[in-house]
Amino acid sequence: MSDSLILTIIIVAVVAVVAIGVIAFVTKGRKPKTPYTSERDADDLPTGQSAEGDTDAAADTAGASDAPIAVQEPAAPAAPQLDVPEPVQGRLARLRARLTKSNNMFSKGLLALLSQDSIDEDVWEEIEENLLMADLGTEPALELVDALRERVKIEGSKDPARVKAMLREELLKLVDPSLDRSYLPEPHPDRPSIIMVVGVNGVGKTTTIGKMARVLVAEDKDVLLGAADTFRAAAAEQLATWGDRVGVPTVRSEIDGADPASVAFEAVSAGIDQEVDIVMIDTAGRLQNKVGLMDELGKIKRVVEKKATIDEVLLVLDATTGQNGLQQAKVFSEVVNVSGIVLTKLDGTAKGGIVVAIQRQLGVPVKLVGLGEGPDDLAPFNPEDFVDALLEG
Structure with a gap:
């Protein structure tokens, strides 16, 4: 074997020994990483690993902390937030402005006609037309006109407040407050x-x-x-x-x-x-x-x-x-x-x-x-x- 080959082998061997020593020194000085832990069943472990098989990792982490790492369970999904419907009583009064707006011309037209100094046949026909345009229907419109004619003739009042009161009374008769408007059926003891x-x-x-x-x-x-x-x-x-x-x-x-x-x-x-x-x-x-x-x-x-x-x-x-x-x-x-x-x-x-x-x-x-x-x-x-x-x- 030549002297140059022998020298090369010696140099490689020395480099290898130095490298191994450096690696060993670095590894010894590094603190092992604490693994993520949680309570797991054996079925949750990777295939081929028993519940007792990870003894080295257990030994490495035994002194890291006296208390185990707490694993926070995910919060249970919150119950859906339900709407709280508005109270039923008073709803129509609260919504009255909308109904008033859509029927303004109806009321103003009637009151203007009924408050005139002289209500002749032409005016009564105009009142009837006004009622028909409000979808009152032919028969109810005629009934209302006849009732108003009679009351205006007897009372002879042109005061707007009194005319409005008369119209209210006659309209209310047509709408009929006596009808049963209950929307809640009578309860039954054994069924809905x-x-x-x-x-x-x-x-x-x-x-x-x-x-x-x-x-x-x-x-x-x-x-x-x-x-x-x-x-x-x-x-x-x-x-x-x-x-x-x-x-x-x-x-x-x-x-x-x-x-x-x-x-x-x-x-x-x-x-x-x-x-x-x-x-x-x-x-x-x-x-x-x-x-x-x-x-x-x-x-x-x-x-x-x-x-x-x-x-x-x-x-x-x-x-x-x-x-x-x-x-x-x-x-x-x-x-x-x-x-x-x-x-x-x-x-x-x-x-x-x-x-x-x-x-x-x-x-x-x-x-x-x-x-x-x-x-x-x-x-x-x-x-x-x-x-x-x-x-x-």
Whole structure:
């Protein structure tokens, strides 16, 4: 072996020894990293590692701290924050400004005509036209004009305050405070009260049911909703969203186009099992033909009444449709035994006289009215507050 080769081997060996020594020195001086610890089952450990197998790591960390590392468990998800509906009492009075605004011309026009120094036949005809434009209906308008004629003739007063008082009294007679406007069915000892809600699509029926749920919750009632409008894809989802806001459950089908009567039956069954106070059932509002509508709603009624009698059938109508809404009302009144009206969109372009016209045509009272877009802008109908709102301004 040559002297140069021997020298090369010696140099490599010396470098290796020096490197090993440096590594050993650095490793000895470095504090081992404390591993993340938590309570784990054997099944949580990596494959091939037993619960006792990590003895070296345990020995290295034994003196690092007298107390174990605390592992904070993730916080439980907070319960959803539920809406608290506004109290029902006084809602219509609070919303009166909206109704007043939409009927200002009605009241001002009538009062101006009735306060003239001389009320001749032309003026009475103008008063009648004013009433008809307010959607009062022909027969009620004639009744009101005849009553006012008689009172003006007897009293002969032109004082605006007295004229307004006369008009208020006669309008109130037409609205009829004697009608039963209770929207809360009588409770039953062994089952929920059942409310079926009907109306054509597009009048805000599902939204109105959601708002009604808020009214009932505000009255401390335990409510359950049944999404039996299975033909409109968004109806069940929309209804459930309204219910979720106030903690009201919704029974619905996961299949579009499911049998509405089956969903309604399941809703009533769930309401009985859960011992709720009221079950409200949404229904489809297609009016392609009266026969199909009659068959569908009739089937729902028959199937539901195998479990419980339907206590209330509420018809939702859009007040802005005016006299056209009366045609819809007639169809539904022929199909099911409507017991009350929910009149939506009474603010805006609606004419206050439609309340009288609907009640006259159907022979059933307006029980709730919608006066805005807010979730609590549905109020129990109060004849006195309503007439006062018509005559304000």
